[in-house]
Amino acid sequence: xxxxxxxxxxxxxxxxxxxxxxxxxxxxLWHILSESFFQRFVPRDSVVLDLGCGYGEFINHIQCxxxxxxxxxxxxxxxxxxxxxxxxxxxxxxxxxxxxxLDVVFTSNFFEHLPDxxxxxxxxxxxxxxxxxxxxxxxxxxxxxx
Numbered sequence: 073x074x075x076x077x078x079x080x081x082x083x084x085x086x087x088x089x090x091x092x093x094x095x096x097x098x099x100x101l102w103h104i105l106s107e108s109f110f111q112r113f114v115p116r117d118s119v120v121l122d123l124g125c126g127y128g129e130f131i132n133h134i135q136c137x138x139x140x141x142x143x144x145x146x147x148x149x150x151x152x153x154x155x156x157x158x159x160x161x162x163x164x165x166x167x168x169x170x171x172x173x174l175d176v177v178f179t180s181n182f183f184e185h186l187p188d189x190x191x192x193x194x195x196x197x198x199x200x201x202x203x204x205x206x207x208x209x210x211x212x213x214x215x216x217x218x
Contacts, residue, residue, distance in 0.1 A: 095127060095151065102129035110178075111135060113210055118175035123163055123199070124182030127151035131178070140174075142167075164194040172204045180212040 114120060114134050122131035125141030125148060132153045141152055142159040149158050159168065164186065177199045186192045199209055 098127070098129050099132070103133045106130060106133035106135075110210070113208065114176050114178075119173060120176045120178060121159075121169075121174050121199075121202070122156075123177055123179040123195070124185070125152070125156075125158075128153065128156060130180060131156050134178075136176075140169075163198070164191040167198045167202055169202045171201055172207075174199075174202045175204055175207050176210060177203060177207070178210045181214055183211065184214065 110130070111134065114136055116135050116137070118136045119138040119140070120131065120134060120136045121140040121142060122128070123142050125131050125143045126145065127148065128141055128151050131139050131141045132151075139153070139156040140159060141148065141156050142161065142163055144160060144162060146160070148160070152158055161167075183192055183195075186195065196209075203209070
């Protein structure tokens, strides 16, 4: 796994360097992806958590009853829609959510940034605890081949 980034200032700098000049483009792209592909996996009456939500590209566009984003980046709040609740915390610690309170946990290109297998395990344990029976985790990862 790659280097862990826990310092919110370091996260802010990385996000600004990698994504700040492409916010509008990425938002348009995720609008299309959410509408044409991901929405079929997310019921409109569901509660969704975007794990490692970043600038909210997914959670801002998906249609659901309640939207939550989790990220350590202090700038995330500036990019999330008003109807998205931000949980600004380390995902491998206890989540401030009730058992069986989520229908979907979504994450994109995030797990590889966790510091080790224990952090990944703790994150998945929290996701499982918070998912309702029949809930789902939708996880995208990098395609190393491309």
